Amino acid sequence: MHPSAPLAHPLDDGSAAVLERSLTATGESLGDDARAWRKLFGPLLRSDKLIPQLLSPMTAGRVLPPPPVDALPALTYFALKGLGSAEGLSRASFEGDRARALFAGMAAHALLPLRQRLTAGFGLTLGLLAHAFGWPFPQGGSQAIVSALSAHLKELGGEIVVGQRVRAMGDLPPARATLFDLTPRQINAIAGDRLPARFRRTYARFRYGPGVFKVDWALDGPIPWKAEECTRAATVHLGGTLDEMTSSEDAVGRGRHSDRPYVLVAQQSLFDPTRAPEGKQTVWAYCHVPGGSTVDMTAAIESQIERFAPGFCDRILGRASMGTQDMERHNSNYIGGDINGGVQDLSQMFRRPSARWVPYSTPAKDIFVCSSSTPPGGGVHGMSGYHAARAALRRAF
Ligand SMILES: Cc1cc2nc3c(=O)[nH]c(=O)nc-3n(C[C@H](O)[C@H](O)[C@H](O)COP(=O)(O)OP(=O)(O)OC[C@H]3O[C@@H](n4cnc5c(N)ncnc54)[C@H](O)[C@@H]3O)c2cc1C
Structure with missing residues (x-):
């Protein structure tokens, strides 16, 4: 389902910056920065080859063909802009609070301080995906994706076993290839005796990032946004201006809690009547x-x-909160509440989950990794599984 706009970002003056599918329409909520927004994202949208490259491993050579020549200008432009910090790129590209905040809110998905290198790349990628495809969601919730994929697998003769924790290789049937949708720490625990000690130490050094604290609400009606435009988007970023988000994300990076945190709000039931009475x-x-x-x-x-x-709290009928430990209990991959399968900074971009030419493989010829701890990192894009499957087909079959 496509909401009428992918994203809204309200500010204290009661207005909101709105990311629309079209660059020009986006400019309408950005005042004097309309042209600057087109100038920043325009070159990225010129090549339809850029997105597959961005969602591939850096060492694509043996898993994918090298980047097509006509994607090189857009890739070079992306690298020049994206390797820096979101705070720096936002300040250098825009004059006003709205465009700066809209960009920084997207970059904050990186779960990194916005002054850190590479965070600009997250803002660019998420903006590019929104302009190119929108930010759609499945009717009925993410379970619909799982149901569709499992129905397809069953049609092909596959079998799915659920509700069974895998603790050791012996818990799995013999196979030519085993693909673990897990992070390195868990793979060491399950398959460590099949891996050389040096490789196990590399996995043990893999760094996990900050976590998330999540709240679900049942509401008596829609969120009463001051800025009416916020009802057009399923995703709303809260956190005020670039400066405010930079400081709240910095606090998290230093191990502290902000009392005015960056908050990602998802209000899908406004567009999907199956989500609420x-x-x-x-x-x-x-x-x-x-x-x-x-x-x-x-x-x-x-x-x-x-x-x-104002008035949001009066509409709350019920709530359920989940801290980092609840998140990890709910899904063992969310170590310390990290929903991205490990820190996504510059060094771990090249060593995700280890510095191997084919990062989905391990020294054991039949053991592979297909989780968000591999490129391109966290998110429901399916690309880690896609590349891991290709790696397994080449190596084990
Ligand atoms: C609230 C929330 C909102 C999000 N919103 C978005 C979004 O809008 N867009 C987006 O792209 N991403 C979003 N994400 C992030 C995204 O969901 C994750 O990055 C992604 O699902 C990670 O995929 P994965 O393949 O690494 O593992 P997962 O999807 O976490 O799957 C791993 C599975 O393995 C199971 N498992 C773990 N250990 C064992 C074991 N020992 N034995 C058996 N099973 C085991 C787990 O229970 C889990 O089912 C969101 C995450 C959260 C929590």
């Missing part, structure tokens, strides 16, 4: 917290929403 709404949101945090951020998140939508 008639007249009611369901909404979830999360903010970033230090990995393993035990602080309850419910009040801080609700007060950020209330700031941009």
Whole structure:
């Protein structure tokens, strides 16, 4: 389902910057920065070969063919702009608060301080995906993706076993190839005795990032946004200006909690009537917290929403909060609450999950990794699995 706009970012003056599918329409909410937004994203949209390259491993050579020549100008442009910090690129590209905040809110998905190198690349990638494809979501929720994929696998004769924790290789049937949708720490625990000691040490050194604190709400009606435009997008970023988000994400990077955190709000039921009874709404949101945090951020998140939508708290019928430990209990891949399968900084971009030419492989010829701990990192894009499957086909078959 496509909401009418992919993203909105409200500010304290009661207005909002809105990311539309079209560059020109996006400019309409950005005032004097309309041209600057087109100038920044325009060159990225000129090549339809850029996105597959961005969602591939850096050492694509043996898994994918080398980048096509006609993608090189866009790739070079992306590298020049994207390797720096989101804070730097935002300040250098835009004059006003709206465009700066809109860009920084996208870059904050990196779960890194916005002054850190490479965060600009996250802002560019998410903006590019929004302009090129939109930010759609499945009707009925993410379970619909799982149901579609499992139905397809069953049609092909595949079998799925659920509700069984894998603790050792012996828990798995014999196979020519085993692909683990897990992070390095878990692979060491399950298959460590099949891997050389040096490789196990590399996996043990893999770094995990900050976590998320998530709240789900049942509401008596839509969020009463001050800026009406926020009802056009399923995703709303809260956190105020670039300066404010830079400082709140810096705090998380230093192991602290911000009382005005960057908050990612998802309000899909506005567009998908299957998500809530008639007249009611369901909404979830999360903010970033230090990995393993035990602080309850419910009040801080609700007060950020209330700031941009006075009266929000009066609409709450019920809530469920999940801290980092609940997240990890819910999904063992979310180590310390990290939903991206490990820090996505410059050094771990080249060593994700280890510095191998084919990062999906391990020294054991039949063991592969297909999780978000491999390129291109966190997200429901399926590309880690795609590249891991290609690696396994080449090596084990
Ligand atoms: C609230 C929230 C919102 C998000 N929103 C978005 C979004 O809008 N867009 C986006 O692109 N990404 C989003 N993400 C991030 C995205 O969901 C993750 O980055 C992605 O799912 C990670 O994929 P993965 O393949 O590494 O592992 P996962 O999808 O985490 O799958 C790993 C599976 O392995 C299972 N498992 C773990 N250990 C074992 C074991 N020992 N035995 C058996 N099974 C095991 C787990 O239970 C889990 O089912 C969101 C994440 C969260 C939490």
